Amino acid sequence: MLILAGPVGEREHDGGSHPERPARIRAALDGVSDLRLGSDLVTVAARPAQRDDLLRVHDGEYLDELESFSRRGGGALDADTYVTDTSWDAAVRAAGAGLVAIEALESSGEGAAFVVVRPPGHHAQRDRGMGFCLLNNVAVAAAALVAKGARVLIVDWDVHHGNGTQEIFWDEPDVLYVSTHQWPLYPGTGRPEEIGGLDAIGTTLNVPVPPGATGDVLLQAMDEVAAPAVEAFGPDWVLVSCGFDAHRADPLAELALTSGDFAALARRTAAFARSPGRLVLFLEGGYDLQALRQSTAATLGALVGDLPPPEPPTFGGPGSEAVRSAARDRRRAIEELSDRLLAVDSLDAPVTERPRWGLGGAR
Amino acid sequence: MRAPARIAVGYDGSPGSEAALRWAAALAGALEAAIKVVHAVGLLEHAGLASLSVHEDRARAIAAGAGVEPSRVEWCVLEGDPGSVLCRMAEGPDPPELIVVGTRRSLVHPGLLGSTSLGLVACAPVPVVVVPPADRAS
Numbered sequence A: 001m002l003i004l005a006g007p008v009g010e011r012e013h014d015g016g017s018h019p020e021r022p023a024r025i026r027a028a029l030d031g032v033s034d035l036r037l038g039s040d041l042v043t044v045a046a047r048p049a050q051r052d053d054l055l056r057v058h059d060g061e062y063l064d065e066l067e068s069f070s071r072r073g074g075g076a077l078d079a080d081t082y083v084t085d086t087s088w089d090a091a092v093r094a095a096g097a098g099l100v101a102i103e104a105l106e107s108s109g110e111g112a113a114f115v116v117v118r119p120p121g122h123h124a125q126r127d128r129g130m131g132f133c134l135l136n137n138v139a140v141a142a143a144a145l146v147a148k149g150a151r152v153l154i155v156d157w158d159v160h161h162g163n164g165t166q167e168i169f170w171d172e173p174d175v176l177y178v179s180t181h182q183w184p185l186y187p188g189t190g191r192p193e194e195i196g197g198l199d200a201i202g203t204t205l206n207v208p209v210p211p212g213a214t215g216d217v218l219l220q221a222m223d224e225v226a227a228p229a230v231e232a233f234g235p236d237w238v239l240v241s242c243g244f245d246a247h248r249a250d251p252l253a254e255l256a257l258t259s260g261d262f263a264a265l266a267r268r269t270a271a272f273a274r275s276p277g278r279l280v281l282f283l284e285g286g287y288d289l290q291a292l293r294q295s296t297a298a299t300l301g302a303l304v305g306d307l308p309p310p311e312p313p314t315f316g317g318p319g320s321e322a323v324r325s326a327a328r329d330r331r332r333a334i335e336e337l338s339d340r341l342l343a344v345d346s347l348d349a350p351v352t353e354r355p356r357w358g359l360g361g362a363r
Numbered sequence B: 001m002r003a004p005a006r007i008a009v010g011y012d013g014s015p016g017s018e019a020a021l022r023w024a025a026a027l028a029g030a031l032e033a034a035i036k037v038v039h040a041v042g043l044l045e046h047a048g049l050a051s052l053s054v055h056e057d058r059a060r061a062i063a064a065g066a067g068v069e070p071s072r073v074e075w076c077v078l079e080g081d082p083g084s085v086l087c088r089m090a091e092g093p094d095p096p097e098l099i100v101v102g103t104r105r106s107l108v109h110p111g112l113l114g115s116t117s118l119g120l121v122a123c124a125p126v127p128v129v130v131v132p133p134a135d136r137a138s
């Protein structure tokens, strides 16, 4: 069974010629329709996230600023990111859609959910929108689950690093954030040495790959780097920052995936969930409408009904060595930070009173 | 301590970043320091949906106008957000000894620093100067 939460942003938050545009939602919905799921498709409407839901991951002052900026008509947040008079309402409903998806899965106890919303979220930091993102949708959902005592895995296969999600959960031991992304590329974070803060060493996992990398490289990252960490972490829920801008047709980046590769990634990621009905995918990037439609169909088709993807998976691009070196750099960084922690703990304070050094989070 | 010999300045063509570049160039001119003008490439610019070609000429003209010898001006383009790009540079080989950035008005409260500047101040291993926009300087 597939639960579709939304849609949000089919008309609102329209920046004119901007690539992050309302037509993306129609393309994703068309991808869902292509699966002809019939009664296996259940649509649940989004509702606005409550302020308390948002405050788990965003500063109140930023929320106030953003709402008032939007209500006054909006403008440019930075060179990439726009706000219109409808952006605040769309962003709050986009953030709430993930919470609705979780409730629907909790009551069904089976299947997966797809949150079809925009604006996207994974670049949004605690106190700042950027990179087309205003509120961090996947983080709002993950924080709500953590508040209920769950351990949450976030897999982010959007072609860009989710600096906002990483920053928000930098010191959160109950969230494992795993990202594959093109490097170098905006936003310039997501090196393998970025492994989480002192309270959460190893719960941030980054695998940057070079332009031209194919699907087999990202699967290698999942199998060789992510899988052991996920196994050790033991997630109750799996959330996916499901961008499709790693597709070879995407105009914003240079990876070489096809929709068939997203199907394989989806199967790998679904296997990380320990029980059924604990997988939620959030639409992030993806700016070629045809690729977005095909990739949506391939990803969800792999999860419900195991339908064949419209394009074959890809092999042989560069990046295999980058994955291996990411694993090495990550291991070394974990050892070094753990050693520092041990050295500090042995000096004076009990282990429960660890000093928090200003390691700068995502930056 | 001695005066910085290598100064990095974030520049994106905006009025705030021009104020930062003018300040950094004036200092570099006075100290005979080298100046690295760092341009961070965002999502749209990477996709060719916004241009960067005008930035370099403009930046070099501003530096020359402040009396910095052209050979001491380096134009540097890196993929990313200005904050993360400058931090990465400061942690990398041959780091600058001083970082200069402008500030963007906060959405509502004009007195707040933009969070790029704050993040940079928190992470940078070298001194950071945040230059106010021209219309706020006296």
Ligand SMILES: [Zn+2]
Residues within 6 Å of the ligand: A158, A159, A160, A243, A245, A284, A285, A286
């Ligand atoms: Zn993206």
